[in-house]
Amino acid sequence: MEKPLRKGWTTGACAAAAAASAWRALRLGGFADPVTIALPRGDCPSFALSRAERDGDAAIAGVIKDAGDDPDITHGAEIVVRVEAAAAGSGLLFRAGEGVGRVTLPGLPLAVGEPAINPGPRAQILDNMRAVAEPVDAVVTVSIPGGDKLARQTMNPRLGIVGGLSVLGTTGIVMPYSCAAWIHSIHRGVDVARACGLEHLAGCTGKTSEDAVRRLHGLDERAMIDMGGFAGALLKYLRNHPVPRLTIGGGFAKLAKLAAGEMDLHSKAAAMDLTLLRRLLAELTADPLLREQADQAVTAAQILKIAGDIPLGDLVARRARETALAVLAGGVSVDVVLFDRAGKTVGHAG
Numbered sequence: 001m002e003k004p005l006r007k008g009w010t011t012g013a014c015a016a017a018a019a020a021s022a023w024r025a026l027r028l029g030g031f032a033d034p035v036t037i038a039l040p041r042g043d044c045p046s047f048a049l050s051r052a053e054r055d056g057d058a059a060i061a062g063v064i065k066d067a068g069d070d071p072d073i074t075h076g077a078e079i080v081v082r083v084e085a086a087a088a089g090s091g092l093l094f095r096a097g098e099g100v101g102r103v104t105l106p107g108l109p110l111a112v113g114e115p116a117i118n119p120g121p122r123a124q125i126l127d128n129m130r131a132v133a134e135p136v137d138a139v140v141t142v143s144i145p146g147g148d149k150l151a152r153q154t155m156n157p158r159l160g161i162v163g164g165l166s167v168l169g170t171t172g173i174v175m176p177y178s179c180a181a182w183i184h185s186i187h188r189g190v191d192v193a194r195a196c197g198l199e200h201l202a203g204c205t206g207k208t209s210e211d212a213v214r215r216l217h218g219l220d221e222r223a224m225i226d227m228g229g230f231a232g233a234l235l236k237y238l239r240n241h242p243v244p245r246l247t248i249g250g251g252f253a254k255l256a257k258l259a260a261g262e263m264d265l266h267s268k269a270a271a272m273d274l275t276l277l278r279r280l281l282a283e284l285t286a287d288p289l290l291r292e293q294a295d296q297a298v299t300a301a302q303i304l305k306i307a308g309d310i311p312l313g314d315l316v317a318r319r320a321r322e323t324a325l326a327v328l329a330g331g332v333s334v335d336v337v338l339f340d341r342a343g344k345t346v347g348h349a350g
Contacts (some may be wrong), residue, residue, distance in 0.1 A: 017047040022060060031059070041313050052079065065079055072143070168181060201225055205249070244332070258336075261323055304340075
C-alpha cells in the first residue's frame with residue numbers, strides 16, 4: 001500500500017506563524033516556540049521557529065517552509081517576519097522585505113506599489129496576531145532570503161511582480177501536486193493582461209511553443225500565459241473572464257490530448273490516446289501501408305512522422321480547437337497551433 005502524500009503549509013501560513021510569535025514577544029514579553037496558529041478551514045498547525053530575535057522596539061521571527069510532498073520551489077525557504085508597534089489606530093501595515101516582490105502592473109488583487117502579500121495571507125496574519133493581543137497596530141515586514149533568485153523560476157516577472165516572490169495561500173495548506181501556485185499564476189496572468197487592455201492572449205504548454213507563437217502573432221510578453229499542462233485551468237477561467245481572442249500553442253502530443261477532450265495535459269494525468277491519432281489518420285488516408293505503420297507506432301511523434309505530408313496536424317488542431325470552444329462557451333475567437341520539438345508548425349486551425 002502506497003504511503004499517502006504529506007500536505008504542507010503555504011508561505012502565507014508560515015508568515016502568519018512568524019508574525020504571531022513576534023507579536024507575542026512585543027506584547028507579552030516572549031516568543032512562542034513552537035507557535036500554533038488557526039487557519040481558515042479550522043486546521044491548527046504548530047511551527048518551530050528558525051529564528052527569534054529582538055531588535056530594539058521590533059521583534060523578528062522566522063519559520064522554515066515545509067511544503068510536504070509537493071514539488072514547491074519555496075520548500076525549505078525561510079519566511080522571516082519583523083513586527084514593529086505602530087501608532088494607536090493605524091491598524092496593520094505591510095511591507096516587503098528582502099526577497100518579497102512588489103506589484104507594478106494592474107489586474108492583481110493588490111494595488112500597484114503594494115508588497116506582494118496576497119489578501120488571504122494578510123487576513124491570516126491579522127487574525128493570528130489578534131488572537132495574541134488586541135488592538136493590532138503594527139508594521140509587519142515579510143522577507144524571504146534568496147526569494148529574488150527563486151522568483152526568476154516563477155511567473156512573477158511576467159505578472160509585473162518585481163524584486164521577489166509572492167506570499168500566497170488562501171487556505172494555508174499545500175495539497176501535494178495540486179499545483180495551486182501554477183494555476184493561481186495562470187489566473188493572475190489573465191487578470192493582468194485584461195487590465196493592461198490586451199485583447200489577444202496565448203496559452204502555451206512550454207518555452208518552445210511560446211517562442212514560436214510570439215513569432216507567429218507578434219504578441220506582447222504580457223499576453224503570454226504559461227499554462228503548462230493546465231489547459232482546463234486557463235479555459236475555464238477565460239469562460240468567466242473572456243478576451244476577444246485566444247491562441248493555444250503546444251507540442252503535437254500535448255495538444256493531441258486536448259483534441260481527445262483532456263483538460264490536464266500532463267503525462268501523469270492523461271495518457272496519450274494513440275488510438276485517436278490512428279483513427280484521425282484513417283480519416284485522411286486509405287493507404288493500408290500507412291495505417292499498418294501507424295498501428296505499430298508507440299508514440300504520437302512516430303504517427304506524425306508516418307503521416308508525412310498528410311495534414312494530420314491540422315486535423316488534430318481542429319479537434320483541439322473544438323474542445324477549447326466547447327469549454328469557453330462562446331465569446332472568444334480561438335486558434336490552435338501545434339509545433340514539433342524544433343518549433344516548426346505542424347498543425348494550425350482557426
